[in-house]
Amino acid sequence: MFSFVLAFQFLYFPEDKTxxxxxxxxxxxxxxxxxxxxxxxRKISKREEKKxxxxxxxxxxxxxxxxxx
Numbered sequence: 001m002f003s004f005v006l007a008f009q010f011l012y013f014p015e016d017k018t019x020x021x022x023x024x025x026x027x028x029x030x031x032x033x034x035x036x037x038x039x040x041x042r043k044i045s046k047r048e049e050k051k052x053x054x055x056x057x058x059x060x061x062x063x064x065x066x067x068x069x
Contacts, residue, residue, distance in 0.1 A: 014020075
């Protein structure tokens with residue numbers, strides 16, 4: 001328990017709040033790029049899902065044609 005409390009003594013909260021500006025700018029930049037990456041992954045996933053459904057439908061049609069023989 002004491003080591004847990006002792007760990008907090010190393011935290012530094014500056015009196016001058018302008019020291020937070022670079023951290024906020026970095027957070028905004030990385031959040032923006034994370035959002036862009038997430039959006040790109042979603043678009044690619046939708047495209048791949050559409051291709052998979054088309055392939056599935058094509059395979060169902062060919063298998064249905066073979067089963068009717």
